[in-house]
Amino acid sequence: MTTTDASAPARVYRDYAHPLWRRLLFTREAAIVVLLVLVYAVAAASVRNFAAPITITYLLLDVAAILFIALPMTLVIITGEIDLSVASIVGLSSVTLGTLHQAGLPIEAAGTVAILVGVVAGAINGFFITVVGLPSLAVTIGTLALFRGLAVGLLGTTAVTDFTEFWTDLAKSKIPGTPIPSVMIVFVVLAIAFAVLLHFTPFGRGIFAIGLSSEAARFSGVKVEQTKFILFVLSGAVSALAGIYYTLRFGSARGDNATGLELSVIAAVLLGGVSIFGGRGNILGVIAGVLLIGILGSALRLANVTSDVINIITGALLVASVVSTSVLAWVHRKRIGAGIKKGPPAPAQD
Amino acid sequence: MSRLAHLLKARETGIALALVLVVVATTVKNPAFLFSSDGWRDLLLTPSILMLVAVGQAIVIITRNVDLSVGSVVGLSAYLTGRVFIDLPGIPWPLVFVIGLVFGGLLGLVNGALVAFAKVPALVITLGTLYVYRGINVMWTGSDRINSSDMPREFLALGTSSFLFVPWLTIIALIVLVAAGWFLRTQRAGRELYAIGSDPAAAHLYGLRVTQRVLAAFVVCGALAGLAGVLYAARYGTVNSQAGSGWELDAVGAAVIGGVAIFGGSGTVWGAAIGAYLLLTINRALPVIGVQDFWQRAVVGVLILGAIVLDRVLAVRQSRRLTEARNR
Numbered sequence: 001m002t003t004t005d006a007s008a009p010a011r012v013y014r015d016y017a018h019p020l021w022r023r024l025l026f027t028r029e030a031a032i033v034v035l036l037v038l039v040y041a042v043a044a045a046s047v048r049n050f051a052a053p054i055t056i057t058y059l060l061l062d063v064a065a066i067l068f069i070a071l072p073m074t075l076v077i078i079t080g081e082i083d084l085s086v087a088s089i090v091g092l093s094s095v096t097l098g099t100l101h102q103a104g105l106p107i108e109a110a111g112t113v114a115i116l117v118g119v120v121a122g123a124i125n126g127f128f129i130t131v132v133g134l135p136s137l138a139v140t141i142g143t144l145a146l147f148r149g150l151a152v153g154l155l156g157t158t159a160v161t162d163f164t165e166f167w168t169d170l171a172k173s174k175i176p177g178t179p180i181p182s183v184m185i186v187f188v189v190l191a192i193a194f195a196v197l198l199h200f201t202p203f204g205r206g207i208f209a210i211g212l213s214s215e216a217a218r219f220s221g222v223k224v225e226q227t228k229f230i231l232f233v234l235s236g237a238v239s240a241l242a243g244i245y246y247t248l249r250f251g252s253a254r255g256d257n258a259t260g261l262e263l264s265v266i267a268a269v270l271l272g273g274v275s276i277f278g279g280r281g282n283i284l285g286v287i288a289g290v291l292l293i294g295i296l297g298s299a300l301r302l303a304n305v306t307s308d309v310i311n312i313i314t315g316a317l318l319v320a321s322v323v324s325t326s327v328l329a330w331v332h333r334k335r336i337g338a339g340i341k342k343g344p345p346a347p348a349q350d
Numbered sequence: 351m352s353r354l355a356h357l358l359k360a361r362e363t364g365i366a367l368a369l370v371l372v373v374v375a376t377t378v379k380n381p382a383f384l385f386s387s388d389g390w391r392d393l394l395l396t397p398s399i400l401m402l403v404a405v406g407q408a409i410v411i412i413t414r415n416v417d418l419s420v421g422s423v424v425g426l427s428a429y430l431t432g433r434v435f436i437d438l439p440g441i442p443w444p445l446v447f448v449i450g451l452v453f454g455g456l457l458g459l460v461n462g463a464l465v466a467f468a469k470v471p472a473l474v475i476t477l478g479t480l481y482v483y484r485g486i487n488v489m490w491t492g493s494d495r496i497n498s499s500d501m502p503r504e505f506l507a508l509g510t511s512s513f514l515f516v517p518w519l520t521i522i523a524l525i526v527l528v529a530a531g532w533f534l535r536t537q538r539a540g541r542e543l544y545a546i547g548s549d550p551a552a553a554h555l556y557g558l559r560v561t562q563r564v565l566a567a568f569v570v571c572g573a574l575a576g577l578a579g580v581l582y583a584a585r586y587g588t589v590n591s592q593a594g595s596g597w598e599l600d601a602v603g604a605a606v607i608g609g610v611a612i613f614g615g616s617g618t619v620w621g622a623a624i625g626a627y628l629l630l631t632i633n634r635a636l637p638v639i640g641v642q643d644f645w646q647r648a649v650v651g652v653l654i655l656g657a658i659v660l661d662r663v664l665a666v667r668q669s670r671r672l673t674e675a676r677n678r
Contacts, residue, residue, distance in 0.1 A: 082473075128655065128659070132659060132662060133662065134658050134659065134662055135612050135613055135658075137416075137473075137612055138606055138612040138654070138658045139655065139658065141599060141602055141603060141606065141612075141654060142603075142606075142651050142652075142654035142655040142658065143651060143655070144599065144651070145599070145603065145647045145648070145650045145651035145654060146647070146648050146650075146651025146652060146654075146655065147651070148647050148648075148651075149644075149645055149646065149647030149648025149649065149650065149651055150648050152644045152645075152647060153642065153644045153645040153647075153648055156642065156644050157644075255644070260596075263477060263480070263481075266477065267477060267478070267481070270474055270477075276471050276473060276474050277471070306488075306489065308484075308485040308486075308487075308488030308489040308591075309485060309489060310485070311481045311482070311484055311485030311488070312481065312482050312485030312486060312489070313485075314481050314485075315477075315478040315479060315480065315481025315482035315483075315485065316478065316481075316482055317478075318474065318477065318478035318481070319464060319474075319475060319478035319479065319482070322468070322470045322474050322475070322478075323464060323468045323470060323475075325470075326468040326469050326470055327468070
């Protein structure tokens with residue numbers, strides 16, 4: 001947490017007082033990865049058929065859209081903003097792909113237009129947030145409704161389903177000789193690109209700086225508005241890509257495709273250790289967060305636990321993961337003792 | 351005179367005018383929209399339930415928080431209402447309102463306690479409880495659902511009947527609205543909510559009981575969502591596990607359209623209530639004026655964007671005027 005936390009400077013010194021392996025081991029991300037491995041091991045040992053290759057295939061096919069969108073969402077949330085419109089962009093891209101394909105355009109061309117639509121949608125978000133200077137939470141609640149409305153308005157309740165088998169098969173296909181869906185190749189490429197962008201470039205350092213303090217970042221020469229604008233455009237583009245995948249995987253372009261997916265994405269990103277206050281998080285943790293939710297869901301489904309219990313667990317996990325951070329900070333403050341006075345409470349931010 | 355000028359400049363007036371415009375334009379196109387008994391009733395009745403949720407949401411947003419779990423609370427308490435009638439036959443129906451209020455208040459207390467004591471943003475906490483509450487609802491309901499035959503006739507009659515041409519549900523919602531509006535405007539605890547929303551740290555330093563007030567705001571929001579759930583059961587007669595899903599965004603949208611700033615400290619419950627009416631009235635008006643109702647969400651989106659842009663323009667103009675006044 002990056003608010004007015006009295007223990008913040010102390011924590012930095014403590015971290016650097018330890019060797020690298022300890023610093024790596026005792027992070028939120030490490031905890032999530034360990035939890036992921038544990039859950040996988042327990043599920044593989046106790047749930048029948050969970051260890052079967054086909055389970056992995058379906059699990060990855062199911063979480064692919066969330067994995068994709070979680071990448072730009074991570075960057076957006078690290079700057080302290082949020083994008084609630086992603087699932088609506090998925091719907092809009094799905095409808096664009098469907099209607100253009102129905103009109104006779106080949107998938108390649110229709111898909112390109114769909115991604116352009118995503119870019120425009122992201123640019124609209126970026127315009128309102130960076131040029132007009134409005135809060136992203138409010139803007140993207142508005143565009144959540146707007147983009148979904150456009151998608152549903154264009155197609156109504158009908159669906160386009162006449163996609164060429166080549167493409168729908170490709171979306172479900174596996175890398176030959178493995179149980180891993182081929183869409184994961186695209187994902188790994190994207191994930192590496194985003195991880196490099198976030199963790200190894202000046203642009204990425206700017207993203208963290210904006211999240212910690214956009215004023216300070218601006219004074220140190222970070223182009224705050226430009227960075228945020230680019231991130232919202234990236235978010236739109238990747239959401240549109242996820243929309244194309246989603247459409248082909250289910251062989252159906254509908255205006256209400258992926259309704260409510262934004263909440264799953266945000267839950268997974270926050271579970272993966274990204275701070276909602278901004279300034280903190282990393283790509284590896286987020287991927288682990290998405291997979292953790294996916295594995296839990298898939299294992300519980302195989303164990304004949306219904307999807308509502310999975311919902312309860314997802315929600316409880318999210319609450320527990322953020323509350324645990326505060327509890328740990330509190331314990332830490334207690335331990336450091338009376339030397340540090342209790343500061344004012346962290347302002348309840350959204 | 352100044353009072354009239356003030357009224358004319360208020361944000362709520364603009365939204366109310368938009369609402370009147372929608373109603374008039376639609377009625378010109380099809381008089382039955384307003385002048386048939388069904389049309390009049392629907393116009394008042396349909397948004398009443400969302401209005402309760404929006405009022406609660408506005409109170410929470412004014413304290414610079416947000417409650418995304420309200421839709422799930424509505425669903426849970428709607429199902430609870432049906433269950434109470436089935437499991438406790440002969441229970442007097444007014445008691446059900448109390449049960450709904452208390453139950454919703456308890457769910458709100460959970461949200462509020464997590465937000466206020468763990469110092470975690472409400473967005474994250476209530477996103478979590480949105481899943482948890484809905485999951486409990488689906489698990490509890492299963493494929494079961496409440497039908498109108500499960501509930502007493504007087505209770506259902508309350509959902510559709512009127513008093514002096516005004517539906518009872520609307521009267522209940524208006525009483526709540528007036529009480530909430532009065533409290534926020536005139537009572538010390540109500541004014542403190544605005545202070546907390548404007549600057550939580552300053553409010554704390556000044557000695558306001560921030561934790562207590564935020565907790566109370568969440569309890570009230572939950573209780574109103576619980577009440578809305580009871581009314582939902584009375585109005586529709588059937589309740590399945592998906593009742594109220596997606597209402598969180600409608601409620602936040604209604605508040606934002608009504609001029610409640612998403613980062614706290616300003617806005618009124620009146621605005622949120624009119625926002626809820628505008629949202630749902632447009633929904634019904636579109637098919638009448640010849641637009642397919644599929645486009646409804648797009649119109650709502652444009653409205654929300656328009657409302658927040660307007661807020662921004664007004665704020666910029668205000669601060670410019672203040673700077674000029676100081677430099678003079």
